[in-house]
Amino acid sequence: KASKVQELEENCKKIIKDGIIVTLSDGHLHTFELTVEDQLNLSVIHNKILQGALSCVYPETGKVCRRYDSEDLLTVINTANKHVEYNTTYFNLMKNCIYNMYSIEKIKGIHYGDDIPNAEYQVILNQI
Secondary structure, X not given: OHHHHHHHHHHHHHHHXXXXXXXXXXXXXEEEOOOHHHHHHXXXXXXXXXXXXXXXXXXXXXXXXXXXXXXXXXXXXXXXXXXXXXXXXXXXXXXXXXXXXXXXXXXXXXOOOOOOOOHHXXXXXXXX
């Protein structure tokens, strides 16, 4: 069980870190990595926007920093927050399912992204 949970946790962290792709007001897709540092930086930017900033500088993955207006940054921040919340919740729910399983074969057969084998938990996940 512990080995499978560790495997899922590593997958969760990687998926979160790999980040998001969002369409911004320019109509183009933009990619943003979500390392812990990136998440902290987005939190700081969110606070600046809440204090009235109309734009901030931030880097898209693999590109130089550029200035984004607050609407685009809120799109990035909201999408990033949902991405982190969904994957963190998914991992925690799946971990709980694994700890309640007794079949080694079922546990071995679980992979990150599989449907959660608990209807109540699936409802929680669908609410995100």
